Amino acid sequence: MKTSQFYISTLREAPSEAVIESxxxxxxxxxxxxxxxxxxxxxxLGVRSLHKLENIIREEWNxxxxxxxxxxxxxxxxxxxxxxxxxxTMGPQMLxxxxxxxxxxxxxxxxxxxxxxxxxxxxDSYKQLPVNLYQINTKYRDEIRPRYGVMRGxxxxxxxxxxxxxxxxxxxxxxxxxxxxxxxxxxxxxxKIIPVRADSGAMGGSGSEEFMVExxxxxxxxxxxxxxxxxxxxxxxxxECRTDEPTNRAGKIPGRxxxxxxxxxxxxxxxxxxxxxxxxxxxxxxIKALIYRVINSQLDLTKAPHCADLKRVNDPSGDYxxxxxxxxxxxxxxxxxxxxxxxxxxxxxxxxxxxxxVLSIAGAPHGFVGPVTVKCPLIVDTSVVTTSADGRFEAVMxxxxxxxxxxxxxxxxxxxxxxxxxxxxxxxxxxxxxxKCECCGGTFYxxxxxxxxxxxxLGHKYTKSMKVTFLGKDGKxxxxxxxxxxxxxxxxLASIIESNNDEKGIIWPMSVAPFQVCIVPIKYDGKMKExxxxxxxxxxxxxxxxxxxxxxxxxxxxFADMELMGIPLRITVGDKNxxxxxxxxxxxxxxxxxxAEEACGKAVQYVKDELSKLRA
Numbered sequence: 001m002k003t004s005q006f007y008i009s010t011l012r013e014a015p016s017e018a019v020i021e022s023x024x025x026x027x028x029x030x031x032x033x034x035x036x037x038x039x040x041x042x043x044x045l046g047v048r049s050l051h052k053l054e055n056i057i058r059e060e061w062n063x064x065x066x067x068x069x070x071x072x073x074x075x076x077x078x079x080x081x082x083x084x085x086x087x088x089t090m091g092p093q094m095l096x097x098x099x100x101x102x103x104x105x106x107x108x109x110x111x112x113x114x115x116x117x118x119x120x121x122x123x124d125s126y127k128q129l130p131v132n133l134y135q136i137n138t139k140y141r142d143e144i145r146p147r148y149g150v151m152r153g154x155x156x157x158x159x160x161x162x163x164x165x166x167x168x169x170x171x172x173x174x175x176x177x178x179x180x181x182x183x184x185x186x187x188x189x190x191x192k193i194i195p196v197r198a199d200s201g202a203m204g205g206s207g208s209e210e211f212m213v214e215x216x217x218x219x220x221x222x223x224x225x226x227x228x229x230x231x232x233x234x235x236x237x238x239x240e241c242r243t244d245e246p247t248n249r250a251g252k253i254p255g256r257x258x259x260x261x262x263x264x265x266x267x268x269x270x271x272x273x274x275x276x277x278x279x280x281x282x283x284x285x286x287i288k289a290l291i292y293r294v295i296n297s298q299l300d301l302t303k304a305p306h307c308a309d310l311k312r313v314n315d316p317s318g319d320y321x322x323x324x325x326x327x328x329x330x331x332x333x334x335x336x337x338x339x340x341x342x343x344x345x346x347x348x349x350x351x352x353x354x355x356x357x358v359l360s361i362a363g364a365p366h367g368f369v370g371p372v373t374v375k376c377p378l379i380v381d382t383s384v385v386t387t388s389a390d391g392r393f394e395a396v397m398x399x400x401x402x403x404x405x406x407x408x409x410x411x412x413x414x415x416x417x418x419x420x421x422x423x424x425x426x427x428x429x430x431x432x433x434x435x436k437c438e439c440c441g442g443t444f445y446x447x448x449x450x451x452x453x454x455x456x457x458l459g460h461k462y463t464k465s466m467k468v469t470f471l472g473k474d475g476k477x478x479x480x481x482x483x484x485x486x487x488x489x490x491x492x493l494a495s496i497i498e499s500n501n502d503e504k505g506i507i508w509p510m511s512v513a514p515f516q517v518c519i520v521p522i523k524y525d526g527k528m529k530e531x532x533x534x535x536x537x538x539x540x541x542x543x544x545x546x547x548x549x550x551x552x553x554x555x556x557x558x559f560a561d562m563e564l565m566g567i568p569l570r571i572t573v574g575d576k577n578x579x580x581x582x583x584x585x586x587x588x589x590x591x592x593x594x595x596a597e598e599a600c601g602k603a604v605q606y607v608k609d610e611l612s613k614l615r616a
Contacts, residue, residue, distance in 0.1 A: 001515075002536075002550045007044045009033075010561050020217050022494040023149035025506050029565045038146025038154030040490075045565060048514035048545075050157075053493055054136050056188050056511060057159045061134050064181035065174075065485075067161050070133045072114040074140075078104025080113040083466045085315050089296045089348040093141045107140040112462050112484060115162040120468040126166050129470065129480060130174055134161035136489065148217065150490035151450070161485035164463070166472070171457055171481050175207065178485040182211055182453050185487070188614045189496055190509035194449060196222055197234040207457035210235055212449035213495045222447045223431050230440040235451075237339035240427060241435035241444065243382065246331060246397045249282045257399040259413040261372070266410045270367040272332045275410070279401060286332030287384060287402040287414060289369040291353040291361055291376070294324045298346040304377040304423050318465065325353060325361055325376040327369065328428060329420075331383035331397065337430040344379060344426045364407045371420045373405030380422035387425050393417055452492045458482040497566075506566025507586050510610035515547040517603050518567040520558045522574040524550045531581070531596050532573045538600040544607055569606055571599055 007030075014024035015034075026032045031046035042050055061067040078096065081087040082104075095107040108114065119131050136159045146154050163174040186193040194212045212222060212235075223239035225232035234240070245253050269278045276283055298320045301307040310321050326345060328336050342350045355365060361376050362369040371378060384397050395416040404411045433446045462468075463480050472478040493512070500507040510516060517539055521532040532548055539546040547567065549558045562570055563586065572582035572591065581599050584591035585606070594602055 001546070002548045004550050006547065008561065008565075009043060010564055018149065020148050020151070020498065021501050022151060022498040025497050025501055025564070026149055026494065029506055032150060034149075038143055038152075040150050040153055040155075045514045046493075049508070049512045050489070050493060052512045053189070053489060053496075054157075054159070057136065057185055057487060057489070060181040060185045060188075061159075061161055061178075064184055065132070065134075065161060065177045067132045067134045067178075070115075070118070070135055072108070072111050072118065072135055072137065074108050074138055076106045076108045076111075076114050078106050080117050080466075081106055084113050084116070084462055085318060085320070085465050086113070089320075091348070093143065095140050095142050108137075109139055109141045110158075110486075111135060111137070111139075111160050112162070112458070112482075113466070115160075116164075116462045116466050116468060116482070119164050120466060123164070123468065123470050123480070125471050126473055126478070129164060129166040130170050131164040132161070132174060133163075134159065134485075136160075149494060151217075151494045152219070153490065156491070157489040159487040159489055161483075163483040163485075164468075164480045165483065166470070166478070166480060168481060171459075171483050174483050175455060175457060178455055178483070179209065182455070182485075182487075186211065186452070188511050189492065190511065190614055191452070191492075191496060191499060193452070194222060194224070194233055194447075196449075197238045208238070209455050210451050211453035213452055213499065214447050215450045215495065215498060216448055218448035218450045220449045220451055222449045223433075223435075223444050224447060225437040225440060225442040225444060227437065227440050227442040230437060230442060232437050232439050232442075234431075236431060236446075237337065239431035239444075240438050241429070241431045242438045242441060243386075243396070244436065246284045246383070247282060248285050249280065254285060254397070254399040256395070257413050257415060259399075261414060261419060262412045263404055263406075264410050264412055265408060267408055269410065275332070275401065281401065283333040284331055285397070285400055287371060287397065287400045287416075288330050288332045288334075289362075289371050289374065289403050290328045290330075290336060290366065291358045291369060291374070292326050292328060292338075292341065292350045293353045293357060294326050294345050294347045295322070295349040295351075296347055297321045297324050301377070306375045307377065325357070326350075326379050327362070327371070327374045327376050328379045328381065329371050329384050329422075330381040330428065334381070334383055335430040335432075336381075336428055340426075340428045341379065344424055344428060362403075363405045364403065368403040368405065368407050368409065370403040370405030370411065371414070372402075372411070377423035378420060379424045379426070379428065380416070380420075381429055382425065382427045383429060385416050385422055385425050393422065393425060450491065450495055451488070452495060453485075453487040455486075456484040458484050500566075504560070505564035508566040508568055509614060510568050510607060511614050513545075513566065513568050515545045515567050516607045517544055517546045517569045517571065518562045519546060519548045519571045519573065520555070520562060521549070522555050522572070524552070526575075527578060528573045528575055531578065535571060535573070535581070535596070535599055539603060542600060542604045544604060568610065569603060571603065 009030035011028045018024040032040045097105045165171040221236040298318050362374045400414040402414045435444050469477040521528040536548040570584045580593040581596045582591040583594045
């Protein structure tokens, strides 16, 4: 193709709103243009790379994951979301609308409901399972703060695979096949991926793994073990660590006490740091109590303390409590992981309660909340109490100091299990750099990362709520289990640019470059035009995607544009070098001279070699 037939729209400078390299370069190179806040149009150059990326996903999901493509609608009936129970719980990021018949509709933020409904309508027998379909489709989420261009936009393209399986064993097989496909996809894209354990979030389900790329502007914090033979890596939302001892300032572990609780006046003592100074003790002997507001909890609270009068909503997808409260107890030197807490409470969201709510429930402000007097269920971290293999509670901390439930007072000699009993005992600890690996004892460090892909074992979350059944081998109705496998296409494209650029522009991997080779004649006339045209035709006939710059621009402008656009190989035709031409890979510092009649063969081999490296 010649530039006279193509739309090139490069910018010398990026708009001031672009702060990360991928955003700047996608605008400058003419890959995207902003249409509105969080809304970006792909220009012809970008579309070529976008389609290549989509096709790599298609090829691997077709072959490695054994999936088939389907095309659900972008606008989805709201009734399907009401069936699944996510109509209310998905939150304000879901764009809702009504059609002219006043029916509720959704601009799809994800497609679990659509997939489940489509398969449900044609599923009769176990012989049809597993069903393994995927889509590459536009979605919309009303992000509160869209930023970084297509890295976090409101409208975006997702590749989503879905499996419906007869049992957990079949789901495991599908999950592993997709996992293998993910590694192959990202290898072909030239991206170094960090697979990490992850929280399933609003998607629901059990098993979950994210595929991250390291990025200084990443939204996620990764907890990583330095021991390569261990290989532990997890999103901070999911990370677990080795339990350490609750030692006092003398370095000893307090033993069980028979002393009764003793109230101590603690004026102007509000924080853990204040308590350390006042009691002259280590923060590891304090029990921190925090009151959380819990939104849309599906946990059964019928037998939970102080919950008898809570409003409970009956819903086909499972009963839930629109609003409830919980008191988290955790060792004083540790912080609460709110993603873990939300998962433990089967809630869509947890947030620290407001001051008036805390006073109503605990009788004292945060800082003085007491585990003995609080009027809501206790969620006790494993740093305070643990559960044995046979299901018995065992105290980890003894003779502790905690809030009294009375403003200006704390209490000493608190004995877990004597003075309070957990409603739920689980790990809600936020893991940090410096904590020890549960697997090998290595010292964790952190990296920032961007999530490009995520695989989930959804289980029965959607098939149960949407009443999906099939006749099993025994002739009885059986509920299938599901898996979900997503890749953010726009975000992946931006991450490729983020990882492959220099001061001149993009350096595309050969697999997704909009063109594989560009030909730049110093001047497009005479012998230079003749040689350039011949090379163009030869490369095109050899199956190479080639762009011939036939513009009447100065050579410096042509070179700058081709480097900015990141085309992997440039062949320069100049009268001073003929009958030789310059052969310069985008990532090389210097060009080499090759005879013009050999340039086509050399270029074809170069393209093949680069593609082979990415497939190796």
